[in-house]
Each structure stands twice: as structure tokens, then as C-alpha cells.
Amino acid sequence: MILTFELALTSYFIATILAVLDLIKGSKATSRGMTVFAIAGFIIHTVNIILRLLISGHMPTASLHEAASFFTWSIVLVFFIIEYRYEVGLMGSFVLPVVFILMLSSSVLPRQIRPLPVILQNSWLWFHTILAFVGEAALTVACGAGIMYLIQERHVKSKKLDGLFHRLPSLMVLDDINYRLITIGFPLLTLAIITGALWSEAIWGTYWRWDPKEVWSLITWLFYAIVLHARLTAGWHGRRTAILSVAGFIAILFTFFGVNLLLKSFHGFV
Amino acid sequence: MTVLVVGLNHKTADVEVRESIAFDSEKIRKGLTGLRSLQGVREAIILSTCNRVELYLHAESDANMVERIKKYISEFHGIPVEVLEGALYAHGGVDGVRHLFRVASSLDSMVVGEPQILGQLKASYDIGLKEQSSGIILNKLMKKAISVAKRVRTETKIAENAVSIGYAAVELAKKIFGDLGDKVFMLLGAGEMAELAARHLTGSGVKEVIVANRTYERGLALAVEFSGKAIEFDTFKKELEHSDIVICSTGARSYVLDFAEMEKIMKTRRQRPVFIIDISVPRNIDPKINDLDNVYLYDIDDLQGVVDANLNERLKESLKAEEIIDQEIDVFFDWMQSLDAVPTIVALRRAAEGIKNEELAKLYHKLGGLDEKDKQVIEQAMNSMINKMLHQPTTALKGNDEEKDVLIYAVRKLYGLNGK
Numbered sequence: 103m104i105l106t107f108e109l110a111l112t113s114y115f116i117a118t119i120l121a122v123l124d125l126i127k128g129s130k131a132t133s134r135g136m137t138v139f140a141i142a143g144f145i146i147h148t149v150n151i152i153l154r155l156l157i158s159g160h161m162p163t164a165s166l167h168e169a170a171s172f173f174t175w176s177i178v179l180v181f182f183i184i185e186y187r188y189e190v191g192l193m194g195s196f197v198l199p200v201v202f203i204l205m206l207s208s209s210v211l212p213r214q215i216r217p218l219p220v221i222l223q224n225s226w227l228w229f230h231t232i233l234a235f236v237g238e239a240a241l242t243v244a245c246g247a248g249i250m251y252l253i254q255e256r257h258v259k260s261k262k263l264d265g266l267f268h269r270l271p272s273l274m275v276l277d278d279i280n281y282r283l284i285t286i287g288f289p290l291l292t293l294a295i296i297t298g299a300l301w302s303e304a305i306w307g308t309y310w311r312w313d314p315k316e317v318w319s320l321i322t323w324l325f326y327a328i329v330l331h332a333r334l335t336a337g338w339h340g341r342r343t344a345i346l347s348v349a350g351f352i353a354i355l356f357t358f359f360g361v362n363l364l365l366k367s368f369h370g371f372v
Numbered sequence: 373m374t375v376l377v378v379g380l381n382h383k384t385a386d387v388e389v390r391e392s393i394a395f396d397s398e399k400i401r402k403g404l405t406g407l408r409s410l411q412g413v414r415e416a417i418i419l420s421t422c423n424r425v426e427l428y429l430h431a432e433s434d435a436n437m438v439e440r441i442k443k444y445i446s447e448f449h450g451i452p453v454e455v456l457e458g459a460l461y462a463h464g465g466v467d468g469v470r471h472l473f474r475v476a477s478s479l480d481s482m483v484v485g486e487p488q489i490l491g492q493l494k495a496s497y498d499i500g501l502k503e504q505s506s507g508i509i510l511n512k513l514m515k516k517a518i519s520v521a522k523r524v525r526t527e528t529k530i531a532e533n534a535v536s537i538g539y540a541a542v543e544l545a546k547k548i549f550g551d552l553g554d555k556v557f558m559l560l561g562a563g564e565m566a567e568l569a570a571r572h573l574t575g576s577g578v579k580e581v582i583v584a585n586r587t588y589e590r591g592l593a594l595a596v597e598f599s600g601k602a603i604e605f606d607t608f609k610k611e612l613e614h615s616d617i618v619i620c621s622t623g624a625r626s627y628v629l630d631f632a633e634m635e636k637i638m639k640t641r642r643q644r645p646v647f648i649i650d651i652s653v654p655r656n657i658d659p660k661i662n663d664l665d666n667v668y669l670y671d672i673d674d675l676q677g678v679v680d681a682n683l684n685e686r687l688k689e690s691l692k693a694e695e696i697i698d699q700e701i702d703v704f705f706d707w708m709q710s711l712d713a714v715p716t717i718v719a720l721r722r723a724a725e726g727i728k729n730e731e732l733a734k735l736y737h738k739l740g741g742l743d744e745k746d747k748q749v750i751e752q753a754m755n756s757m758i759n760k761m762l763h764q765p766t767t768a769l770k771g772n773d774e775e776k777d778v779l780i781y782a783v784r785k786l787y788g789l790n791g792k
Contacts, residue, residue: 337642
């Protein structure tokens with residue numbers, strides 16, 4: 103099991119190196135190599151998650167190590183879906199470094215499978231965490247598309263059409279990917295918060311306790327609610343949405359890591 | 373014998389001279405017949421485009437060859453040699469082959485990397501084939517030139533990126549909108565450059581075309597040409613609310629669209645992106661509107677800047693192309709050398725020896741128990757047979773036959789001497 107994790111981490115590492123090389127000096131070899139290693143990493147990673155599931159007997163999102171690992175896995179999944187659906191170049195160069203960094207942080211966190219308190223062992227664990235992580239993964243990839251949009255927009259606005267201009271996709275496509283992912287990520291995040299509240303009610307008898315995790319999830323949620331609201335009412339899109347989706351991703355990261363590492367939250371991982 | 377290129381191009385001759393010795397397809401046929409009747413000319417192909425006229429020849433490498441060709445051109449077109457003297461160039465051997473490869477790869481073109489030249493070269497080659505003025509050497513050379521051009525195209529970025537204002541506009545539009553198939557294009561005012569750019573844009577398949585011109589009739593005529601609709605000039609701001617790409621060239625002395633107006637239009641457009649190309653001088657659209665989100669404004673200098681940068685990029689790529697050409701020249705001359713008589717004779721003998729040794733081994737094995745003397749007798753008989761069979765071909769290959777390279781080519785082909 104440990105081996106599968108290290109192998110997945112190594113594959114993601116090589117894929118990231120190739121992704122960066124692809125960004126600097128694009129060639130068919132680098133982008134193809136990147137895809138191969140990303141796919142290999144994803145398959146091995148999947149095996150690792152299934153093994154953990156079989157050994158522990160519950161959804162492997164109980165410890166911070168498991169959660170970071172599953173979050174990473176979800177990002178790669180969303181990335182592949184977008185790659186398949188849109189066939190845009192260079193997306194990997196903006197998503198895979200995040201994948202590698204998250205996987206690396208997962209690797210340094212304590213890995214042993216600890217017994218899960220009985221009160222947490224129910225199907226809420228499945229619903230809540232899968233919704234939350236897949237939702238946040240969609241928003242993470244949206245941030246990647248947002249950064250690509252901002253770079254491409256800079257090219258077109260400044261009228262310097264060199265460097266990545268020719269290789270980055272069109273503004274319309276990037277904006278479309280960004281928006282599509284937010285419209286997927288936001289409802290999932292909403293459902294994650296609702297299932298979290300229901301779960302909390304089932305265990306502690308209260309839906310909402312203003313715990314830092316809850317507060318920061320709400321802040322993140324509000325961020326994307328504003329993005330969607332501004333888009334639907336005032337037609338906000340393009341640069342502003344892209345900037346907001348980058349800021350939103352930072353909020354996600356803080357909600358995920360910051361709250362657990364810096365603030366005291368009962369929303370513990372074992 | 374050598375490969376020889378004689379001709380002129382846009383760098384050495386102005387358009388009048390180029391026109392005066394241009395060949396249309398009828399003249400090419402006549403010219404090819406004439407060229408081949410010249411002493412020492414074995415094969416010929418004529419390339420004639422608006423930027424160059426070149427004769428590709430396989431001919432004797434004697435000192436007066438070039439002069440004879442120049443004289444022929446001048447007599448064929450009835451132009452005094454003195455007029456052509458400064459314009460005509462001649463490249464023989466490696467230089468000639470390099471020149472052709474550079475022409476085919478569009479390194480020698482007025483706009484480096486433009487794609488038409490390869491098609492024109494293929495057409496000239498086709499005529500040469502039909503007229504049977506192209507033979508073994510030029511056939512191989514032309515096929516090589518075409519494959520070199522394709523290699524250059526795929527391995528370098530020489531043909532990438534727009535190098536005209538019109539294409540640059542289309543390229544930009546595609547980078548903003550992706551697919552242009554559902555976009556509305558408005559032509560504001562008319563003018564040669566604007567029409568040209570508009571032609572590129574409508575050619576790349578926009579959904580709808582709107583023409584707004586101060587003289588309605590002129591606008592209508594253009595609208596008909598682009599199968600779009602004409603509107604009164606004063607209503608263009610209303611139409612801007614649902615136009616995505618605008619080319620503006622009205623000849624007005626002041627701005628026809630200012631910042632505040634555009635800001636308002638963007639609100640009604642719900643911030644959908646708009647790409648505006650202002651090619652009028654003086655400019656007709658307030659340059660400040662480029663600061664608005666989702667508004668992309670380019671003036672003529674911006675577009676020219678894009679074109680210049682792209683051209684520079686192509687020139688950089690052409691260095692890579694020269695390397696490819698150097699490699700391919702070597703390959704071509706390796707092949708040329710294989711057409712020499714001596715290596716062909718050696719290869720032929722070696723093939724025969726190979727067969728002999730193989731058969732001898734089999735024979736000795738079958739018969740068994742032969743002593744050295746028997747073996748020697750058998751081998752001598754075989755040697756003598758080989759010598760007799762190869763005597764005639766060898767003499768023919770060594771001789772001074774007119775069609776010697778045809779013979780060599782045939783022998784190589786018949787006996788499979790080209791390796792592999």
C-alpha cells in the first residue's frame with residue numbers, strides 16, 4: 103500500500119516536470135509523456151485508495167493524509183474529464199503542479215490507519231466527503247483555467263502576441279471551462295455543506311456550530327455564490343470571474359489545510 | 373553533368389523584367405522542347421510564377437553552358453541579353469540543388485513561409501513529366517525538393533502565424549472567440565484595406581455580416597458581396613450591441629465611438645467580448661476603450677506590430693530550415709554519386725560474387741567429397757561465366773553513351789543494387 107502511494111507520487115512528480123517543460127518549450131514528446139505519467143499516476147493512486155478502503159473498512163477520507171490524497175485524486179479525475187471534453191493544450195501545465203504539491207503534502211502527513219470513532223462511522227462520511235472533495239476539485243481546475251485565461255487575456259490586451267499566445271486556447275474556451283466547472287463545483291459544495299450540517303445534527307444534535315471549518319466553508323461558498331450571481335445578473339465573466347476563481351481556490355486551500363493546521367476545529371481528521 | 377539553375381526572382385529583377393520573360397503553360401511547353409534541343413542539355417523543367425522565372429536543368433558542366441542558356445532565354449522572349457544580364461543568376465551543382473530546396477521550402481519567397489510556391493513547383497514538374505523533359509535526375513530532384521519542403525513545414529514553424537493584416541485579424545478573432553461560426557461581424561465604413569480584412573473574416577465563416585457605410589448604396593453593394601445586410605450608418609451603435617467583431621475605417625476626422633458610449637454598450641451586451649479593429653487613420657475609435665473589460669481594440673499599427681513580430685519569428689525558424697536543407701542536400705548527392713559508373717560496376721560484380729559463393733557452397737555440400745582441384749575447376753567455370761555475362765554491361769556502363777545515367781539507373785534497378 104505504501105508502495106502504491108510512493109509510485110503515484112513519483113508518477114505525478116514526473117508528469118509535473120514534463121508539464122513544466124511543456125510550458126517552457128512545448129513539444130509533442132513532453133505533452134504526450136505528461137499524459138502517460140499522469141494516467142499511470144492516477145491508476146496507481148486509485149489502487150492505493152481502494153486498498154486503504156479495504157483495509158480500514160471506511161471511506162479513506164478520515165485522516166488528513168487520506169483527505170489530501172483523495173482531494174488530489176479528485177482533481178486529477180476532473181482534469182482528465184476536462185482534457186477529454188475540450189482537448190485544450192497546456193491545461194496540464196497549470197493543474198499538475200497543484201496535483202503534485204497536494205500529493206506531496208499528503209505524503210508528509212501521518213499515514214497510519216487509525217480506528218475511526220464509532221460515531222463517525224456511517225454513510226454521511228461517504229456523502230459528505232465525496233461531495234466536498236469532488237466539488238472542490240472542480241473549483242481547483244476552474245482556478246487553473248482562470249489563470250490560463252488571465253495570461254491569455256494579458257497577451258491579447260497588451261498586443262504582444264508572443265510566448266504562450268499561440269499555444270494557449272482561446273479566451274472563450276477558457277472562460278467556458280472556468281464557468282462550467284464553477285457551475286459543477288458550486289452545487290456539490292452546497293450539498294457538501296448541507297450533508298455536513300445533517301451529519302452534525304445526527305451526531306451532536308445541532309446543525310451549525312460556527313466552527314472555523316464551517317465558517318470558512320461558508321466564506322468559500324459565498325465567494326462562488328457571488329461569482330455565479332454576478333454572472334447571471336450583470337453578465338460578469340472573463341477577467342473578473344477568472345480573478346475570483348483564483349481567489350476562491352485560495353479560500354478552499356485555507357478551509358482545507360489552514361483551518362486544520364492553524365485554527366482549532368472539532369471538524370477533526372483522526 | 374550537373375544540376376543547373378538559371379533564372380531570376382523578385383530580388384534580382386523588377387516586375388517589368390519578370391513579366392517580360394514569364395512563361396505561360398503554352399510557352400513552357402515550347403520552351404522545354406527548345407531547351408532540350410540545346411547541345412548538352414539532358415533534362416529541363418521551367419518554373420514561372422509572378423515572383424520568379426527559373427529553369428532547372430540537368431546538363432553538361434562545360435563553361436559555356438550558362439551563357440548558352442541565357443542566350444536561349446533572351447532569344448526565346450526577344451529580350452536583349454544586356455537587359456537580363458544583371459537580373460539572371462546561375463547556380464550549379466550543390467548551389468543549384470540548395471537553391472531549388474530553398475525555393476520549394478519557401479525560404480526564398482517574398483513572404484517567407486508562404487505556401488503557394490510548392491504548388492506552383494509541383495505544377496511545373498507535372499508539365500515536365502508530361503512533356504518528358506524531366507528524366508531520372510530531375511524527377512528525383514523534384515521529388516526530393518517536395519519532400520524537403522514538407523519536412524521543413526512540419527519540423528519548423530516557418531509557415532505558422534499570420535503575416536498579413538487580414539490573417540492577423542482572423543487569428544486574433546479566433547484566439548478571442550474560439551469558434552467564429554456564431555459570431556456577428558460588422559464592417560463600419562469601407563476602404564480597400566478594410567474590405568480586404570473583411571474578406572478574410574467572412575471567409576473564415578462568421579454567422580452574420582452587417583455593413584454600415586455613410587453612403588448607403590456603397591454599403592449595400594458590399595453587403596451583397598458578403599451576403600450580409602446593409603444598415604444606415606447612424607444606427608451602427610445600436611447594432612454594436614450584438615456585433616462581436618468590428619472592422620472600422622470610416623475616414624471620419626474624429627472619434628465615432630467614445631469611452632462612455634462603449635461602456636454603456638458593454639452593459640447592454642452583458643459584457644460579451646467584442647473585438648474591434650480600427651484601421652482608419654486618423655483613428656476613429658477612442659483608444660481608451662481597450663481598457664474596458666472584454667473589449668479588445670486593435671489599430672492598424674497594433675496589427676502591423678503583430679505581423680512584424682510573426683515575420684521575425686519566421687526568419688528565426690528559417691535557420692532551422694537551412695539545416696534541414698543541408699542534410700537533404702547530402703542525401704541527394706549520395707544518390708547522385710551512386711549513379712556513377714564505377715560504383716555501379718563494383719556493386720554489380722559484388723552481387724554476382726555473392727550469388728556465386730552461395731551457389732558454390734550449396735553445390736559442394738550436395739556433391740560431397742570433392743578434392744581441392746575439383747573445386748577449383750568448378751569455381752573457374754563459374755568465374756568465367758560471370759565475366760562473360762558481365763562483360764557487355766560493364767563495357768556499356770564504362771562507355772560514353774548519351775543515355776548513360778539511364779543505363780546506370782536501369783542496371784541498378786534491374787539487379788536491385790540500391791541496397792535495402
